[in-house]
Amino acid sequence: MSEPLATLNEADLQRLARVAERLFAGRPQLTPGTQPHRLHAGQGVEFLDHRNYQPGDNVRDIDWLATARSRRPQVRRFRNETSSDWYICLDNSASMGLHLGKWSLAVQLAAALAYLLIHLDNRVSIILFSDRVDSLRPLGRGQRAYAGILHLLGSIPPPTRGGGSQLGVCLPHLSRGCHFAVISDFLVTEGMHRDLALLASIGEDTQAIQVLAPGDSQVTAMGNATLIDIESGESCLIDAASVSNRLAAERLASRVLALATHCKRHRIGFSSCTSVQHWREVLLEHLMKPGRTLA
Amino acid sequence: MPELLSPLWLLALVPLVPLLRWLHRFREHGTRIDVSALFLWRGLPGTFQHGARRDTPDPLWIRRALFAGLLLALVSQPVWYQSKPTLTVWFDHSLSMRSQEPEEARWEQAVQQLFAALEQKVGQRVELRSLNVPGEGIPLRPDAITAARESISSWLSSPYREGELPLLPLQPGEHWLVSDGASEGLQGWVTAAGITKVIQAGIRVDNQALTQLSVRRGLLDPSHADILIEAANLGQQSVTRRVELLIDAHSHRNWELSIPPGKTVTRQYTTRLSGQSVLEARLLAPANAPPDPLPQDNRLLLRLADSGWQVPISVDGICPPAIHRVVAGIPALDILSPLPGSATPRARISCSGEADNAVVPLIKLHQPAVPTTLSGAAVWQPGAGQLRRLVLPSAVFRGAPGPIGPPDEAILTLGETTLISRRQAPPGYDLWFDLHYSPLIRRPEFPVLITGIIESAVGVPLLDGTLSVQHDSRASRITPVNLQATSGVPSPWRVSQAVDLSGWLILPAIAFLLWELWHYRIHRRGMGNRTVSGGIP
Numbered sequence: 001m002s003e004p005l006a007t008l009n010e011a012d013l014q015r016l017a018r019v020a021e022r023l024f025a026g027r028p029q030l031t032p033g034t035q036p037h038r039l040h041a042g043q044g045v046e047f048l049d050h051r052n053y054q055p056g057d058n059v060r061d062i063d064w065l066a067t068a069r070s071r072r073p074q075v076r077r078f079r080n081e082t083s084s085d086w087y088i089c090l091d092n093s094a095s096m097g098l099h100l101g102k103w104s105l106a107v108q109l110a111a112a113l114a115y116l117l118i119h120l121d122n123r124v125s126i127i128l129f130s131d132r133v134d135s136l137r138p139l140g141r142g143q144r145a146y147a148g149i150l151h152l153l154g155s156i157p158p159p160t161r162g163g164g165s166q167l168g169v170c171l172p173h174l175s176r177g178c179h180f181a182v183i184s185d186f187l188v189t190e191g192m193h194r195d196l197a198l199l200a201s202i203g204e205d206t207q208a209i210q211v212l213a214p215g216d217s218q219v220t221a222m223g224n225a226t227l228i229d230i231e232s233g234e235s236c237l238i239d240a241a242s243v244s245n246r247l248a249a250e251r252l253a254s255r256v257l258a259l260a261t262h263c264k265r266h267r268i269g270f271s272s273c274t275s276v277q278h279w280r281e282v283l284l285e286h287l288m289k290p291g292r293t294l295a
Numbered sequence: 296m297p298e299l300l301s302p303l304w305l306l307a308l309v310p311l312v313p314l315l316r317w318l319h320r321f322r323e324h325g326t327r328i329d330v331s332a333l334f335l336w337r338g339l340p341g342t343f344q345h346g347a348r349r350d351t352p353d354p355l356w357i358r359r360a361l362f363a364g365l366l367l368a369l370v371s372q373p374v375w376y377q378s379k380p381t382l383t384v385w386f387d388h389s390l391s392m393r394s395q396e397p398e399e400a401r402w403e404q405a406v407q408q409l410f411a412a413l414e415q416k417v418g419q420r421v422e423l424r425s426l427n428v429p430g431e432g433i434p435l436r437p438d439a440i441t442a443a444r445e446s447i448s449s450w451l452s453s454p455y456r457e458g459e460l461p462l463l464p465l466q467p468g469e470h471w472l473v474s475d476g477a478s479e480g481l482q483g484w485v486t487a488a489g490i491t492k493v494i495q496a497g498i499r500v501d502n503q504a505l506t507q508l509s510v511r512r513g514l515l516d517p518s519h520a521d522i523l524i525e526a527a528n529l530g531q532q533s534v535t536r537r538v539e540l541l542i543d544a545h546s547h548r549n550w551e552l553s554i555p556p557g558k559t560v561t562r563q564y565t566t567r568l569s570g571q572s573v574l575e576a577r578l579l580a581p582a583n584a585p586p587d588p589l590p591q592d593n594r595l596l597l598r599l600a601d602s603g604w605q606v607p608i609s610v611d612g613i614c615p616p617a618i619h620r621v622v623a624g625i626p627a628l629d630i631l632s633p634l635p636g637s638a639t640p641r642a643r644i645s646c647s648g649e650a651d652n653a654v655v656p657l658i659k660l661h662q663p664a665v666p667t668t669l670s671g672a673a674v675w676q677p678g679a680g681q682l683r684r685l686v687l688p689s690a691v692f693r694g695a696p697g698p699i700g701p702p703d704e705a706i707l708t709l710g711e712t713t714l715i716s717r718r719q720a721p722p723g724y725d726l727w728f729d730l731h732y733s734p735l736i737r738r739p740e741f742p743v744l745i746t747g748i749i750e751s752a753v754g755v756p757l758l759d760g761t762l763s764v765q766h767d768s769r770a771s772r773i774t775p776v777n778l779q780a781t782s783g784v785p786s787p788w789r790v791s792q793a794v795d796l797s798g799w800l801i802l803p804a805i806a807f808l809l810w811e812l813w814h815y816r817i818h819r820r821g822m823g824n825r826t827v828s829g830g831i832p
Contacts, residue, residue, distance in 0.1 A: 095331035161329075187332035216331045225326045227342075229333035236333055236342055240326075243341030251335050 005154050007104075008111055012280050016112065017119045020287060050074040054201055056176060084179050084204070085123045085139050088113060090153070091184030092128040092135075093165040094230045097158035099213035101275030106183050106211045107153050108279035113181055114149045116283075118142065124149065127173055128156055131164035136173060164188070164231050167195035174202070181207040186259055187216065193262050200266040208263055209286060210256065210272040217249040297796060300372035307367050315360050355814070358807055365804040373796040382419050384409065384435065385461065385490075387426040387474035387481075388450045391773040394475075394588040396499055401773075402451060403444075405473045405496035410440045412471075412494060425450055426474065429461050460484045476776040479769055485778050493778045501530030504592035504771035505538070506559060508576045509763035510599070513565060517626035520568040524576045524595075525561045528554035529772045534584070538562060541575040559768070570605025570629065573598050592771045595764050602762040603755030605629045609640040612647030614660060617736040621745045627757040628749070642723075642753045656752035657723035663695040666729040669709045678717060679706040682747045691738055693729040715748070724748050 050066050053073035066074040090110045097103045110126060117124045118141060125139040126149050137145075137152045165188045174180065180203045186192050200206045219227065219240065227236045256272050263270035271286040299305065336342050386409075392402040413421060413435075423443060424432035433446050460481075465488050472490045474481060475497040485493060507525035528534055533556055539549040552560045568574075578593040580586065587593055599605070607629045610622060622628055622644065631637045642656040669692045675683040687707075696712050706724075707715035714728045726748070728735070735741055750757050 098329060098331050185331065189334055213331070217335055219328050219330065219336075225328055227328050227330050227333055227336055230329045230331060232333070234333050236336055238336060239341045243336065243339060247339050248335045251339075252332075 005107060005111055005150055008108055008279075013112060013115045016280055016283060017116055019284065020116050020120070048077045051077060056202065085175065086114075086117045086125070086179045086181060087139075087170070087174050088124065088126045089167060089170045089180060089182045089184075090126060090128050091130070091165050091167075091182075091186075092156060092158050093130040093163050093184075094159050094161050095165065095185055095187050095216075096211070097160065098230050099215040099275065102185065102211055102213040103158055105273070105275050105277070105279055105282070109209055109211070109282060110183050111150055111153055112279055112283055113183075114146060118146050122179075125173075126152060127170050128152070129165075129167065129170050130159070131166050132169050133173065161230055162233070165192070167192045168198070171195075171198065171202075174199070176202045177204050179203060179205045179207075181209070183209045183211060185212055185216070186210050186255075187212075191255060191259050191262070193259070196263065196268055197266050200268050205269075206266070207269040207286070208259075208271075209282070210259065210270070211275065212252070212256075212272065213275040217252040218245040219243070219248075297373050297375050299368075300374060302371055304367050304371040308364060311363050311367070312360055315356060315363065358811060362804060362807040362811065365800050365807065369797050369800050369804065373800065375794040375796055381466075381468040382416055382421045382471065383432075383465070383468055384421060384423050384471045384473060385426040386423055386447060386450075387472070387478065388447065389427055389474075389478055390589065390591060390770045391475055391477035391497075391502075393451055393591060394497060394499055394502070394773045395586065395590075396497060396588070401475055401497040401499075402447060405475070405494060406440065406444055406447060408494045408496060409471075409473050410443070412492065423447075424461075426460065426472070429459070461488075463487050465489070472778070472780075474778065475773070476778045477773050479772075482776070482778055486781055489781050491780055493780045495775060495778060497773065497775045499588045500774040501532060501534070502589050502592070502771055502773045503528050503530065503534055503536055503554065503578060503580075503587065504589070504766050504768065505576050505578045505595045506592075506768045506771070507561075507763060507765045508574060508595035508597050509761055509765075510568070510574060510597060510604075511759065511761040512626060514759070518567060519565050522564045522566065522574065523561060524550075524564075525559055526552055526554060526578055527559040527768045527771065528556055529768065529774070531556050531774075535581060537579040537581070539577045539579060540564060541577070542566070542568070543573055544575070568599060568604070571600045572604075589771060589773055592766045595766065597762060597764045599762065603627070603753070603760070604762060606642070606753050606755055606757065607631050607638055607640045608749070608753070609633060609637075609643050611643060611645045614644065614646035615730040615736075617730055617741065618644065618646070618660065618745065621742045622749075624742065625746055625749070625757050627755070627760065641755075642749060644749075654721060657718070657721045658726070658748060658752055659718075659723065660726045660730060662731075663693075663727065663729055665695065666693040666732070667696055668693045668732075669696065669712055671709055673707055673709040673714055676704075676706045676708060678704050680751060682706065682744075682751065685740060685743055685747060687740055687744070688738060691732070691735040693732040693735070694727055723752055 050063060050070075051074065053062060053067075053075050057075050061075040061077075063074050063076045066076075088110050090106060096106055114124045114126060121141070123139040123141045124145060126137045127133060128135040135152055135156050137148050139145075140148060165184060165186075167182060167184070180199050182192075182196065182199070184192065186208075196206065196208060219225065219238070225238050225240045227238055228234070260270050260272070262268075269286065269289065271282065271289070273282040273285075330336070386405075388402065392405065394401045396404060398404070421435040422432055423435040423446065428450070431450070433443075435443055463484075470488060470490050471492040471494065472485060473494045473496075476482075476493075476495055477497070504527050505524065506527045507523065509523045510520050513519040513521055522540065524538055524540065526536060526538055528536075533553065535551065535553050537549055537551055540547045547566070548564055550562045552562070554560050574597040576595045578587075604627070606627055608622065609631045610619065611633060622630060631640050640655055642658065644658045644660070646660045646662075648661075668690065670690055672689040673687045673692060675685075692709055692714055694709075694712055694714060696710075704717045705713045705715070706717055707713075712727075714726070716725045716727070717723075718725055730736065746757055
């Protein structure tokens with residue numbers, strides 16, 4: 001097991017799982033039992049609500065009366081009476097491995113999230129992507145699936161240079177109506193906005209956790225320096241005496257804000273953290289935000 | 296004008312400067328820092344597009360190159376001469392410099408090279424001097440090549456004579472040497488004289504020469520002469536040459552000689568010669584062979600009349616018979632008739648008592664009036680020269696006891712009696728002993744004594760004399776030997792006139808070093824704040 005996963009404490013995971021159970025226990029339960037039944041749309045027979053029609057929806061689900069009332073195509077959603085399928089898309093690009101702690105936190109978050117989802121009786125798949133799909137673990141349930149996910153996370157470190165971050169390469173491996181969780185630094189020029197919107201449109205629920213490092217917006221050098229983008233290889237000459245790390249940090253903050261706004265617009269759960277934070281703290285903060293569902 | 300005493304050190308700049316430039320190839324871009332997202336810095340104040348600052352020189356590289364250049368300039372020993380020295384060009388016009396090279400004569404090549412080198416000496420006083428004849432020299436203008444060529448040509452046109460090299464130490468100033476390096480021992484002189492530049496010419500190495508033509512009377516038959524001819528091959532390959540002997544301009548005999556490299560071959564020939572004969576030996580190359588590079592040493596000429604092969608002498612007065620017998624027994628003497636109109640003798644033997652004012656050497660025989668036998672041994676005096684080698688027996692002289700006349704210089708005495716004295720005017724000898732005394736004239740030393748006196752008077756060896764004309768084989772050697780100038784050792788004049796400039800260079804070098812150490816300290820302080828990933832403070 002790799003170093004980041006070695007620090008993943010089983011006791012912490014179980015404690016977090018109990019918190020998650022209590023957290024989601026307050027939601028309406030349709031069926032009594034020891035395992036909470038989360039309210040979400042899916043395959044079922046009991047009506048849940050309406051939503052706007054999106055390309056790809058089954059035409060037989062269109063509620064024509066509701067469509068006539070709202071003058072927009074509306075489809076009926078039914079309560080999902082089975083457990084959900086989750087795809088965890090973990091950014092495996094070079095930028096995730098550049099700074100100390102960034103990749104570790106991302107791996108810990110992915111492993112902990114997989115633990116929670118499997119604990120809540122979901123099927124979980126994990127996809128490591130960069131500018132291509134580097135590795136994939138298909139949907140699975142139970143301890144065996146979790147062990148496979150841990151093995152996958154520990155065996156493939158991000159490359160030291162080159163590659164890129166293209167979330168779209170995961171789309172062919174995703175199933176419509178499933179749940180998606182994206183863990184990345186989202187440090188690409190377009191910010192993955194388009195791919196996130198696409199995921200939100202085809203998925204039942206989409207979560208995004210941004211992992212950053214302090215060094216992402218800070219450089220220290222004497223005299224002239226050449227900044228090299230670790231993924232694209234592009235370079236830029238700077239005069240370290242006059243360049244401002246503060247302006248770079250402000251630029252990064254504005255991009256984080258734009259990403260948060262974009263996720264909110266598409267009803268994507270979004271959190272941003274830095275590598276100095278503990279994975280449990282990050283995951284709790286993300287789960288306790290309003291509107292989160294894990295099943 | 297500043298000069299460098301060891302300019303070769305500057306050659307180190309050739310690899311050093313590109314090496315520094317290569318080592319700093321990334322310095323113009325500064326430290327390379329990997330970042331996760333370059334777009335966060337693009338367009339910010341203090342950033343530039345890649346390559347936008349290539350024109351800005353790297354100050355660190357410039358400083359280090361200057362520092363290295365200053366250090367190399369220091370070790371090159373820069374000096375400033377307060378006045379320009381006189382340049383003395385020693386021109387070697389030995390026999391080998393007259394060798395014919397494929398294009399032109401060796402000395403002409405040397406002149407061309409000399410004036411090409413003198414183009415750097417415009418404005419400096421230049422004097423051209425002969426290496427072989429001390430004291431001969433002309434002032435030389437670096438642009439007057441024609442005048443210099445004429446002067447050198449006049450030196451070369453005079454008969455070759457091997458002289459001593461100029462005495463050391465040379466006069467203060469700068470000294471060059473123009474030579475082919477073929478002369479032996481020249482490198483030692485170049486080193487000792489502090490020659491700062493050697494201009495060498497010549498590539499040909501093969502030369503053959505006649506080194507000796509000699510003649511002597513036959514030991515058994517004095518009417519014949521034994522002739523010896525010697526030829527030497529001073530090249531590096533075996534050659535075949537023909538040697539021709541001419542007597543009185545007529546070809547008399549020739550030989551085909553195969554001469555190994557570095558060896559000499561001799562040929563002997565016996566013939567009858569007259570006293571006026573002219574002997575000439577020639578060394579001839581085959582028709583298909585390349586021309587000899589040095590024709591001057593392929594011919595030897597021997598005039599017997601000028602060399603004392605036959606010495607005319609006259610005997611005046613009534614001389615003792617013993618004198619006539621001795622004179623007649625010397626083949627080299629030609630006894631002239633006492634009649635008027637005969638040829639001028641080279642010496643006279645006079646037995647008359649008359650005063651004589653002849654200009655030719657005179658041997659005057661004085662018959663003592665009352666001769667007395669002199670006991671004891673005769674003693675040669677210091678002025679006797681070669682005659683002292685003759686040991687005379689005791690009690691064979693008879694003469695007048697006591698000093699006789701005012702002799703100029705007594706050379707043979709017995710007690711206080713002078714037996715032979717040398718005269719200054721007319722030059723010659725006076726013999727004061729009795730030439731009729733039989734114990735003397737019957738002694739085998741007597742003819743030797745008389746012959747020795749005649750030889751001393753005429754200055755020509757008469758008994759078994761060998762006449763010879765020679766070429767020194769060392770002078771005929773034309774193989775160039777590389778000469779090394781003493782550029783690293785400044786002459787005393789240069790030392791006295793040079794102002795050392797090193798002090799002016801050490802100050803900026805120290806300043807650059809301190810500057811470098813200051814920046815290194817700042818750089819180390821900055822590096823101490825860096826984390827492993829290179830971009831995190």
